Amino acid sequence: MSSNEELLDNTQPILYSYWRSSCSWRVRICLNLKEIPYDIKPISLIKSGGEQHCNEYREVNPMEQVPALQIDGHTLVESLAIMQYLEETRPQRPLMPQDFHKRAKVRELCEIIASGIQPLQNLIVLIHVGEEKKKEWAQHWITRGFRAVEKLLSTSAGKYCVGDEITLADCCLIPQVFNARRFHVDLRPFPIILRIDRELESHPAFRAAHPSSQPDSPPEITK
Numbered sequence: 001m002s003s004n005e006e007l008l009d010n011t012q013p014i015l016y017s018y019w020r021s022s023c024s025w026r027v028r029i030c031l032n033l034k035e036i037p038y039d040i041k042p043i044s045l046i047k048s049g050g051e052q053h054c055n056e057y058r059e060v061n062p063m064e065q066v067p068a069l070q071i072d073g074h075t076l077v078e079s080l081a082i083m084q085y086l087e088e089t090r091p092q093r094p095l096m097p098q099d100f101h102k103r104a105k106v107r108e109l110c111e112i113i114a115s116g117i118q119p120l121q122n123l124i125v126l127i128h129v130g131e132e133k134k135k136e137w138a139q140h141w142i143t144r145g146f147r148a149v150e151k152l153l154s155t156s157a158g159k160y161c162v163g164d165e166i167t168l169a170d171c172c173l174i175p176q177v178f179n180a181r182r183f184h185v186d187l188r189p190f191p192i193i194l195r196i197d198r199e200l201e202s203h204p205a206f207r208a209a210h211p212s213s214q215p216d217s218p219p220e221i222t223k
């Protein structure tokens with residue numbers, strides 16, 4: 001094979017996903033925005049101690065986490081790496097700006113959420129923190145991270161996180177706002193975050209990716 005284009009294939013991608021996983025949700029938004037059809041293979045993070053820990057899935061993702069994406073004959077893990085692969089191989093409906101400075105701003109926001117906030121309130125960490133302390137712990141780290149996000153948005157945001165076009169930063173922010181609500185974080189100090197969340201809640205690509213619209217969403221929360 002001589003060119004990158006020849007490496008793409010037409011087999012429908014498979015996303016290993018869990019309805020409420022914010023990292024799976026990021027990738028679902030990205031796939032939807034780019035109008036890439038895909039199948040979902042649900043991995044329950046709670047059933048039988050977590051299907052992500054079974055031998056079969058460990059072969060898919062040695063970190064025993066979702067998401068993983070099978071695409072173009074490869075298995076990819078880590079949501080940011082997956083989204084960047086989609087951006088590079090499917091440039092339709094770009095989710096990165098052209099401008100170098102704006103690109104850096106998108107990456108800053110993605111990193112803060114994907115490395116500086118979400119891992120600290122991830123299931124495996126909360127199990128370790130314990131039932132009694134987990135709500136306060138999650139609130140602390142989400143609030144701390146959102147202070148930085150709000151400050152950065154005060155100079156980068158237009159209609160969305162960076163300027164007036166939807167970017168990978170928006171794909172990361174919206175699921176993190178859902179998690180913040182889940183842990184009853186006071187969002188009043190974050191008016192820009194709340195405005196962008198309102199802006200995108202009715203967008204079809206975001207709605208279709210929402211935890212309440214997944215094949216494995218529990219019946220009580222499906223819309």
Ligand SMILES: O=C(O)/C=C\C(=O)CC(=O)CC(=O)O
Nearest residue numbers: 020021022023045122123179
């Ligand atoms: O309680 C559950 O249903 C299990 C897991 C999750 O929601 C997913 C997370 O660990 C949080 C996240 O992805 O940010």
